[in-house]
Amino acid sequence: MANTNDNSAICPHCGAEIQVDHEFCPECGELLAENVLCHRHSSKPASGVCIVCRLPFCSDCGGRVQNRFLCEEHDTLEIFEGMARVFGSSNAVEVEFAKTSLETAGLHPFVFSRKANPISLGAPEYTLYRSSGEYDGHIVNEFKLMVPCQEVQTAEKKLRELRFIK
Ligand SMILES: [Zn+2]
Numbered sequence: 001m002a003n004t005n006d007n008s009a010i011c012p013h014c015g016a017e018i019q020v021d022h023e024f025c026p027e028c029g030e031l032l033a034e035n036v037l038c039h040r041h042s043s044k045p046a047s048g049v050c051i052v053c054r055l056p057f058c059s060d061c062g063g064r065v066q067n068r069f070l071c072e073e074h075d076t077l078e079i080f081e082g083m084a085r086v087f088g089s090s091n092a093v094e095v096e097f098a099k100t101s102l103e104t105a106g107l108h109p110f111v112f113s114r115k116a117n118p119i120s121l122g123a124p125e126y127t128l129y130r131s132s133g134e135y136d137g138h139i140v141n142e143f144k145l146m147v148p149c150q151e152v153q154t155a156e157k158k159l160r161e162l163r164f165i166k
């Protein structure tokens, strides 16, 4: 791990700048501390930290999705460039309202829409994905409310309170 200054270091996995005393890289979930055990299996060493729930998991309970470590529960999230979908609707007004609510709560939401994204129109690079195998359950033509992965749990709690999601 190369030091850039006294308090920061570079993640050996993804190259993100992190605090030296961090036990894992918040960007990719690389485990930086030693002797960490799986949250679910107290006998198995953790192989990474889920960047959504921030808990350590073994290789049976989690894995890397395009270089980011996610647990089984969270690898079904649609993730696009470090942002995860927390809500989606064909109603743009509804999604904007949800976005404003999350902004008010101090989060950093972003609305992703293929319709509103002319650069990607007609191109095959619709890149929201999940980790394991083929999955065609993603709705392409909706407005997707995305938040940074580490804000997913707070955002879902807020959206549940406001009854956007169950
Ligand atoms: Zn990293």
Ligand SMILES: [Zn+2]
Pocket (backbone or CB within 6 Å): 050, 051, 052, 053, 054, 055, 070, 071, 072, 073, 074
């Ligand atoms: Zn998780």
Ligand SMILES: [Zn+2]
Pocket (backbone or CB within 6 Å): 038, 039, 040, 041, 044, 057, 058, 059, 060, 061
């Ligand atoms: Zn495990």
